[in-house]
Amino acid sequence: MSQPWLAESSHDQVVTDVLQGVRALSDAMDRMHSGMKGDMEMNSTDxxxxxxxxxxxxxxxAVSPHEVASHxxxxxxxTTKLLDRLTRSGHIERRPHPSDGRARIVVLTxxxxxxxxxxxxxxxxxxxxVAARYDEEELAVIARFLAELSDALDPR
Structure with a gap:
């Protein structure tokens, strides 16, 4: 089976290398979150x-319960069950919205x-x-790339 994306130029190869780096970062983040989930004794949604x-x-x-559900x-x-569970475990509080007395917001304790x-x-x-090893211009490019990539994957 051939690769779905074969690098035909040096630019294509660098793009492939970057995307492989993103995949490796995603895997590392998954492992980190899995470890934190166990350390904090909670499920992945919590x-x-x-x-x-x-x-x-x-x-x-401010974050509303609806925004938690949407996210x-x-x-x-x-969402109600999740927020009830996080409230009982002491992780969050539901408070009145600062400008809309009818609404509630969710805040960390x-x-x-x-x-x-x-x-x-x-x-x-x-x-x-790791980030400190890069200068401001490089970090600006990295930040822009990550924001654009995030938006492309999750356009909301």
Whole structure:
């Protein structure tokens, strides 16, 4: 069986190398998340919800239960069960929306944030160390590439 994408030029080969690197990174991230899931004694959907909340919190964005459902691509009934489970385990709180009194938002508890970074902190330190080897221009290109690739795979 032949390869679906054969490099016909040096540029094609570099594109292939980059995409193989993305695949290797994806595999490494899967293994990291699997380990964190075990360390934090939660399933993959619970961990994905916490990761989403960490990212959105870092951007200063409030998160509604509907946004959790949409991000995870699960039903509202499944989202309710997930949020109930994360509330009972002390990972999240449901609070009134700051500007819409009828709506609720989902926020991490201080303990959950601390636990998440305790498990993820060393990995984050290592990733920052790798990124620090590149200058600002290179990092800008890498960031743009990753954002464009993410958008291409998940256009929302």
């Amino acid at each position: 961990l994905a919800a916490l990761r989403m909340l960490i990212v959105r919190e870092g951007r200063g964005e 995870l691509r699960i039903s509202t009934a499944s 201080d303990e959950s944030r601390s636990t998440f970074f305790r498990h993820f902190g060393e990995r984050l330190r290592v990733m920052r160390g």
